[in-house]
Amino acid sequence: MFHDRLSAMTIRIHAPVGPLADDSPQLAPVAPALSGGRIGVLDNGKPNALVLLIRAAEGLAERIGGRVVAVTGKGPRGNAATTCTPQVLATLSKEVELVLTGSAD
Amino acid sequence: MTDPDLLELADESPEALYALLEERGWGDGLPVVAPTPERVDAALAGAHADEVIAVLPPRGGAATRRAIAVNAVLAGCPPELTPVLVTAVRALGHQRLNLRGVNATTHPVAPLVIVHGDAVDDLGFNSGLGAFGPGNRANATLGRAVRLVLLHVAGARPGPGDASTQGQPSKYAYCTAESRSEWPPYHHSVGVEAPSAVTVHCGENPHNFHDMESGDIERILDKAASAMATFGVNNACISGGEWFIGLCPEHAATAHAAGWERGDVADYLFERARRPAGEFRRQFELLSWAGWMRDAPDDEMLPMTQEAANIRVFVTGGAGKHSCVIPSWGMTRSVTLPLAP
Numbered sequence: 176m177f178h179d180r181l182s183a184m185t186i187r188i189h190a191p192v193g194p195l196a197d198d199s200p201q202l203a204p205v206a207p208a209l210s211g212g213r214i215g216v217l218d219n220g221k222p223n224a225l226v227l228l229i230r231a232a233e234g235l236a237e238r239i240g241g242r243v244v245a246v247t248g249k250g251p252r253g254n255a256a257t258t259c260t261p262q263v264l265a266t267l268s269k270e271v272e273l274v275l276t277g278s279a280d
Numbered sequence: 281m282t283d284p285d286l287l288e289l290a291d292e293s294p295e296a297l298y299a300l301l302e303e304r305g306w307g308d309g310l311p312v313v314a315p316t317p318e319r320v321d322a323a324l325a326g327a328h329a330d331e332v333i334a335v336l337p338p339r340g341g342a343a344t345r346r347a348i349a350v351n352a353v354l355a356g357c358p359p360e361l362t363p364v365l366v367t368a369v370r371a372l373g374h375q376r377l378n379l380r381g382v383n384a385t386t387h388p389v390a391p392l393v394i395v396h397g398d399a400v401d402d403l404g405f406n407s408g409l410g411a412f413g414p415g416n417r418a419n420a421t422l423g424r425a426v427r428l429v430l431l432h433v434a435g436a437r438p439g440p441g442d443a444s445t446q447g448q449p450s451k452y453a454y455c456t457a458e459s460r461s462e463w464p465p466y467h468h469s470v471g472v473e474a475p476s477a478v479t480v481h482c483g484e485n486p487h488n489f490h491d492m493e494s495g496d497i498e499r500i501l502d503k504a505a506s507a508m509a510t511f512g513v514n515n516a517c518i519s520g521g522e523w524f525i526g527l528c529p530e531h532a533a534t535a536h537a538a539g540w541e542r543g544d545v546a547d548y549l550f551e552r553a554r555r556p557a558g559e560f561r562r563q564f565e566l567l568s569w570a571g572w573m574r575d576a577p578d579d580e581m582l583p584m585t586q587e588a589a590n591i592r593v594f595v596t597g598g599a600g601k602h603s604c605v606i607p608s609w610g611m612t613r614s615v616t617l618p619l620a621p
Contacts, residue, residue: 191432193347199340256381256611
């Protein structure tokens with residue numbers, strides 16, 4: 176009886192997040208091993224980002240026995256506030272196993 | 281996409297709702313109205329609940345009519361405001377607005393919603409005293425609903441989805457309405473010939489400027505120009521940025537009495553809000569400038585935006601002589617759409 180009364184008090188509400196879009200971005204699968212891997216650097220366009228990213232990439236390459244094989248910007252007219260071009264993404268996908276980039280200052 | 285995703289809640293008390301929001305990482309920190317199916321249905325008013333109005337980054341959430349309605353209820357929006365919210369979300373989805381960047385940046389940018397035309401009075405928006413401030417349900421809840429859509433559907437939570445270093449108060453709610461003036465309504469000036477419209481401009485909080493004594497519009501606008509000509513805003517190093525100038529009705533009347541149209545105000549500010557090119561270069565290593573600005577000698581006075589059309593003038597507020605400038609984040613363009621359900 177008590178349980179029935181309690182149930183009657185409950186309410187149902189809608190979750191506010193809504194569904195994901197059909198083409199929403201998904202995280203890439205984690206590479207099984209980085210050892211000997213090819214590393215890319217995608218410059219986000221922020222001041223000094225390229226210096227930091229290249230240093231980090233070189234340090235990582237040394238640790239895993241890999242190589243920094245690609246350093247690129249986001250493409251024509253790319254800057255810190257824009258996404259990189261599909262061409263840049265396609266090239267990096269083909270040429271490297273790991274990309275270092277950043278989105279903050 | 282059609283799963284309504286209903287949740288069971290022990291009761292409708294503020295405590296129960298707070299507990300749920302906290303557990304799920306939802307909400308803006310303020311109390312909410314429970315989005316029960318009955319309330320959400322009222323907000324939907326028979327519209328197709330699964331229709332996607334926009335896809336909002338960074339989460340890639342589908343802003344369906346149902347999701348929009350749920351957030352409208354949470355914010356306390358009365359059902360008649362749903363079309364305004366839907367139109368604002370439609371604007372957020374425009375590519376030129378660059379919502380991904382707006383949410384990803386460390387800048388404090390927040391989307392400002394400006395309601396124009398018949399809808400202002402018909403739906404009870406405040407375009408008068410305190411138009412940016414509290415005390416009016418339509419302004420407060422519509423602005424809040426936009427933020428809740430961003431938090432929930434776009435995933436713009438501080439940290440994983442919103443990188444703003446400090447945030448700003450207008451990230452809670454940022455909505456105002458255009459006052460009637462001697463000029464045609466703002467939306468007509470950007471080619472939207474509808475009885476009502478909604479503008480979304482992604483910018484900073486309003487920067488006040490006041491002039492209580494001048495009878496000539498130039499002296500008033502010189503103060504606006506001085507508020508614009510600062511190196512502290514993103515628009516200083518991004519010449520494509522827009523400026524919204526919110527003139528109070530009395531300042532706008534002074535401009536109109538002098539025979540000035542909106543475009544004349546923009547032209548004047550374009551000429552007056554300037555700093556020497558060399559000063560810009562000393563302040564910034566990276567300047568996203570139009571080509572003609574890059575070639576300017578150091579002593580040439582350069583404007584705070586690359587063309588006068590980037591200075592957008594609207595009228596809002598009540599009695600008094602305080603107006604404001606609202607710089608954009610820089611890499612975004614405002615969107616004005618006709619009000620549509």
